[in-house]
Amino acid sequence: MDFNRSKPKEETMKKALAQMRGILPIMVGMVMMVNLVMPVVMERYTSLFSGNMVVDSIIASIAGGISFGNPVTSYIVGRNFLDQGVHVAAVTAFMVAWATIGMVAIPLESSLFGKRFALVRNMTNLIFSVLIALATTLTLNAL
């Protein structure tokens, strides 16, 4: 790898600072949204499930997609769901969606990569989280 040392450092710093200035209001807005929405959503998680594997996987994907945080937090919440009798498919969909979908980050993602990229990516990942949940459950049952 060759290094581009000729580029003026000042220009690079200015560019990075300008990028930070552009991102900052979106990040602060995202944090505000997460802290307003998450407590409301968290309270209602378990009451969302019906007992049907497919329906619960779809519901869990949406719930996971709205949620935001470290993936390890989703393991703790998921384990808690499992202990409360929620289907393993729904728990899987929830954890996969938590990590791969970022509904609250869509404004940031759209501004950086374009609206179509953000929407296609999040919609594709929503479908994948349901498919992974069902495939995982079927595989574990077969093993």
Next chain:
Amino acid sequence: MKSVSANNTPGQEKRLSNGMRFFLTMVGIYLGVGIFDGSTMATALANSWEMLVKLMPVMGLVFTVNALVSNFLPPAWIERHLGESSGWQGWALVLGVSTLVPGSPFILYPLLHELTQKGLKKSLAAVFLYNRTVKITFLPAMTLYFGFRYTAVVSLFMLAAAILSGIIVGSLSKHQTRHAPLVSPGL
């Protein structure tokens, strides 16, 4: 949403960036919630402040990483190894790196944006974002909570889904006009 920055040329009326509009919308929502439920607003505001204080070092890291990438990673290298013509090696490189490198979305989004501006193809950016969870650092925690068999099965499916997600996102956002950079060329 076109761009976070409002690039105003002299004579042009100064207008708010989309990012600032989003932030002001959230402030409006908070004020609206505050009218009906002051304690919910106060709690959310206190939690937001706490989270932002925790995020400050992360923002410093984002700044440093972006400055380093911008300074030391030539676009030609990115174009060759992670660009449109990178082939299967680009996919393998991104799958490997995304599995090893830890990073919150706050770091990954700006970093990947910087890299796409320099030639990283969007399908690989999508793979990187998808593969955020299949990480060496997270696997022991998942194994602890759900067991080895479950972790192995989910991780394998997620790796496959990361590739498929990259292919779908890459092909569906291919015809999108190249996105405006965050920073005006004058900077």
